[in-house]
Amino acid sequence: MAKLRNDNFIIDKKKFKSRLIVGTGKYKNMKECAKAIKISGADIVTVAVRRVNISDKKKPLLMDYINPKKITYLPNTAGCFTSDEALRTLRLAREIGGWKLVKLEVLGDKKNLFPDMLETLKSTEILTKEGFSVMVYCNDDPLMAKRLENVGASAIMPLAAPIGSGLGIQNKTNIRIIRNQTKLPLIIDAGLGQASDATIAMELGCDGVLINTAIAKAKNPFQMALAMKNAVSAGRNSYLSGRISKSNYAKPSSPRKGLI
Amino acid sequence: MKKIKIKLNGKWSLIKGNLSLYSHLKNLKIPLKKVAIELNQEIVDKNTLRKTKLKNKDKIEIVHFIGGG
Numbered sequence: 001m002a003k004l005r006n007d008n009f010i011i012d013k014k015k016f017k018s019r020l021i022v023g024t025g026k027y028k029n030m031k032e033c034a035k036a037i038k039i040s041g042a043d044i045v046t047v048a049v050r051r052v053n054i055s056d057k058k059k060p061l062l063m064d065y066i067n068p069k070k071i072t073y074l075p076n077t078a079g080c081f082t083s084d085e086a087l088r089t090l091r092l093a094r095e096i097g098g099w100k101l102v103k104l105e106v107l108g109d110k111k112n113l114f115p116d117m118l119e120t121l122k123s124t125e126i127l128t129k130e131g132f133s134v135m136v137y138c139n140d141d142p143l144m145a146k147r148l149e150n151v152g153a154s155a156i157m158p159l160a161a162p163i164g165s166g167l168g169i170q171n172k173t174n175i176r177i178i179r180n181q182t183k184l185p186l187i188i189d190a191g192l193g194q195a196s197d198a199t200i201a202m203e204l205g206c207d208g209v210l211i212n213t214a215i216a217k218a219k220n221p222f223q224m225a226l227a228m229k230n231a232v233s234a235g236r237n238s239y240l241s242g243r244i245s246k247s248n249y250a251k252p253s254s255p256r257k258g259l260i
Numbered sequence: 261m262k263k264i265k266i267k268l269n270g271k272w273s274l275i276k277g278n279l280s281l282y283s284h285l286k287n288l289k290i291p292l293k294k295v296a297i298e299l300n301q302e303i304v305d306k307n308t309l310r311k312t313k314l315k316n317k318d319k320i321e322i323v324h325f326i327g328g329g
Contacts, residue, residue, distance in 0.1 A: 051322065051323055054269055061294065063325065088301075095303050
């Protein structure tokens, strides 16, 4: 069990307990979101940066439900389609309370919400130079992942499938190749639908998964939050335990000796 | 005092002239610790809010964190 005890999840020299990162969008209300996060055991949550509603100040604030001193806020640039928009958003996020660990997401097309990798690469380089620690949403292309690493990304976050699609990992081979080529934290971001998807991601050797829609939009988000927590833990232990090799033939589980 | 026109979070409004950014945000009851502020596309250091006087056609953006993926 020594290995398990030392199994820290480290991003940019900071240790985290849970390998499950959850999004805070799409919940019915803030209360439901806060409860699901608690059940999931996540200690990092993604948040969006948006205009304050000036006319309706009674609207509940995220910070009143999820304490940023206890849970790490990961400001995200979801909804940005250019490098300039993403940079502006994250500079503002840093201004709110000194957040340097951020998630960069520069989208390329509205239908699939695939990342625009040229804008993403450019933004990663600029943000890193400005002192940000940038976790990067990207496609599952090993060459692009390498380029992101070369310009200073602090985590590689390839999609499993289109955002919110719930399809699970579409290209295991590429995820495996990315795993083998990098020592950076590798986190599956987007497209997971059920607990087994999270387990598969972890069994491929990913360091973590980021889940929003699959929990927030499940009929019972609390039960799914628990399922995802257990799935991530199961997948991680399975990965570390060193699985048996596959065989095309049966191997009996009981000894032949002593057979009557 | 002559009124000035400012654009706040995308909406134009008429306000008293000679107000500091700080007084205007206080009037609007903005929780300063939970937001970031841009004036004409430049981030405003919160320590300079009192010194910053609003001018005609200033554009202000006030943002905070909300739920997101």
